[in-house]
Structures are given as structure tokens and as C-alpha cells.
Amino acid sequence: MRHLLLALALATPLTIAETLTVPLGNQGNPALSTPTRGASMSNVAKAFGQPQSIRAGVGDPPITTWQYPQFRVYFEYDKVIHSVKNRTAADA
Template identity: 55%
Template sequence: MSTYKAFILPVLLSVLCGLPTFAAAETLSIIDAPANSTTGIPRPGRGMTMQQVEAAFGSPRQKMAPVGEPPITRWVYEQYTVHFEHDRVIHSAVHHQMQKP
């Protein structure tokens, strides 16, 4: 019985002492970040062709070479990047702007 108490007491104390570290948490709040939604910055929609994107939004600042199979190509515009699979838009994402504290 004394061996049991000698084992349980240190374990119980270490668990109780460690609880405050689990209870502490931080809240991260991102304010005024551009939304990657249809209500955010206007950008190409899924399914558009490369020709349609260039006609509607102009030439990108940079055209990245295709990578992988199927080939994924990125076009970088001022405020967003467009991702293509073959010649069709699969995703477009607004660039994150770092805020000064």
C-alpha cells in the first residue's frame, strides 16, 4: 500500500501542477484582412480559361512555369494569385498584407 501512495502522490502533483499550462490560451484576431470569398477583391472564378482570365483581368505580373502532373500553373497579379490546372482556373487567392503593429 505504501508503494502505491509513493507512486500516486508524485503523479498526482505533476498533473495538478501542469494544469495551469493547459488552461492558458491566446486568441488570434485577424482584422481588416482581405477575404478569400466572392465578396472580396474581384478575381477570376473557377473554370475560367487562361484566355478568359487574361481578357478579363489583363496580363499578370508574373507567369510561373507549370509544375507536376497534372500541370499546375500560377499567374501572379498585384493583389492575388491564380492557380490553373491545365488551362482552367482551379483557385485564386488574395495576397496577405502584413499589418504594422
């Protein structure tokens, strides 16, 4: 009987939960236009100007990141794969 109680005690997981709130809908300015997927680097530069900084390609295929004041653009080779708006002060 003692072994059965020990086995049941060890088999019953202790559950502790914490609720985290992630404000996904509040990131960046919703009215801000960003480059669209598939746009070339030259088209992004024409439409949005030169970036503040460029992180050279990393990995295979190389992923290059352009940093603008309000967003970042990720390129695979020379095509946009994703644009991410920076959080604003009100979102922090």
C-alpha cells in the first residue's frame, strides 16, 4: 500500500500556472506602410530610402536585415521575406 501511495504521488504532476499578456495587436503604428514580400532591395530603397543600418547576410540562404527608424526588413538574397514594425513608446 505504501508503494502505491508513493507511485500515485509521483505520477500526479504539480500544476502551477501564470497568465502572460502579449500585446500583439499593439506593436508598431498600424497606419505605417512597410515593404511587401517579394519586393527587391532596389525597389525598397526607391520607395523607403536608404536604411539607417544594414546587417550583412547570415546563414544559407543569406538573410540580410535593413533597419529603418520605424521598421526592419528581412531579405533572402535580394527579395523581401518579412517586414517588422518597431514597437512604439506607447506599446512598451
